[in-house]
Amino acid sequence: MKKTLKKILRSSATQTVLARVGYFYLWSVFKTTRWTYIGLEHLEQLIKTDTPFIAAFWHGRLAMLPFLWQWNKPFYMLLSEHGDGRFIAKVVNYYNIKSIYGSSTRGGAQAALSCIKELRQGHSMGITPDGPKGPRHELSEGLIHIARLSGAPILPTSYALKRHRFLKTWDRFLVPLPFTQGVFVIGEPIHIVNARNDSAMSESNSRLTQALVAVEMEADRIMKINKAV
Numbered sequence: 509m510k511k512t513l514k515k516i517l518r519s520s521a522t523q524t525v526l527a528r529v530g531y532f533y534l535w536s537v538f539k540t541t542r543w544t545y546i547g548l549e550h551l552e553q554l555i556k557t558d559t560p561f562i563a564a565f566w567h568g569r570l571a572m573l574p575f576l577w578q579w580n581k582p583f584y585m586l587l588s589e590h591g592d593g594r595f596i597a598k599v600v601n602y603y604n605i606k607s608i609y610g611s612s613t614r615g616g617a618q619a620a621l622s623c624i625k626e627l628r629q630g631h632s633m634g635i636t637p638d639g640p641k642g643p644r645h646e647l648s649e650g651l652i653h654i655a656r657l658s659g660a661p662i663l664p665t666s667y668a669l670k671r672h673r674f675l676k677t678w679d680r681f682l683v684p685l686p687f688t689q690g691v692f693v694i695g696e697p698i699h700i701v702n703a704r705n706d707s708a709m710s711e712s713n714s715r716l717t718q719a720l721v722a723v724e725m726e727a728d729r730i731m732k733i734n735k736a737v
Contacts, residue, residue: 527598534599538575540686541669546726547694550663554697555579560627561697562655565665566720567639568679569727570596572667574603574634576692584608584626584633586619588640608633620654627658637720642678647717652709655700664695664719668727693727695719 554561565573577583585600587593589609597607608626610619623633637651638644655662671688675681684690698719703712727733 523595523598527595528602530599531602534571534575534684537669537684537686538572541684541688541690544689544691544730545694546691546730547696547723548692550694550696551576554632554661554663555581558630560630560632560658560660562627562651562658562660562662563632563634563665564637564651564662564716564720565634566645566679566724567636567642568644568677568681569666569668569724570636570639571682572669572684572690573665573692574600574605576665576694577603577605582606582626582631584623584631586610586623586633586635590640593640605634616650620650620657623654624658627654627660632660637716638679644679645717645721647713647720649709649713652700652703652712652716655698656703661697661699662716663697664716664723665693666720666724666727667692668724668731668733670731670733672733689731691727691730693723693730695723 553559563573563576583604584606585597586608587597593607593609597609600607608619608622610616610622623635626633635651635654637647651662654660667690668682669684669688669690671685673683673685675683698716700712703709
């Protein structure tokens with residue numbers, strides 16, 4: 509019975525239906541939430557100057573962040589090739605966001621090259637550097653390599669809402685609830701200009717990790733979410 513149910517849930521037709529339902533739920537959350545934007549000027553400046561960038565955010569705060577993209581310009585997301593990644597791709601497709609598939613364990617090199625190509629062509633993208641399976645808040649080196657080789661700045665991003673639930677998953681995924689208050693927090697762009705050896709990689713990793721944790725903590729502080737990082 510469990511195998512049958514899992515097979516049904518993983519079928520393309522079922523996931524297409526679930527993706528549509530998921531999108532409309534998130535859309536209803538977005539529309540019924542009173543949003544505050546912190547650091548939006550960082551994003552707007554990059555858009556104004558036609559500077560391609562990488563929006564980086566922890567996997568547990570993925571749900572609402574596509575709503576930050578309100579511009580009629582190409583935007584991509586780097587997603588894993590396994591079932592969860594394919595399902596997320598179906599959801600973000602409703603936001604007119606395209607997907608690049610790959611992870612640190614499967615198709616990573618080709619995916620990185622695809623990301624660099626799109627960034628050099630002027631297209632921005634979103635990456636969850638602790639996805640697809642964690643560990644939570646642990647940065648993968650792929651993001652640093654992509655940023656250095658493409659020259660694109662990294663924009664640390666997060667969000668929080670007063671009404672929410674945390675799933676008991678590895679990423680403590682935040683499930684947003686409607687009719688509430690929410691905040692998007694965007695940090696200053698980070699440029700990776702020298703990460704060619706282990707010491708420089710470690711320094712860039714630490715800097716980015718701190719920035720990503722900081723925007724999440726700030727979002728939680730504003731929404732009075734009392735939890736340990």
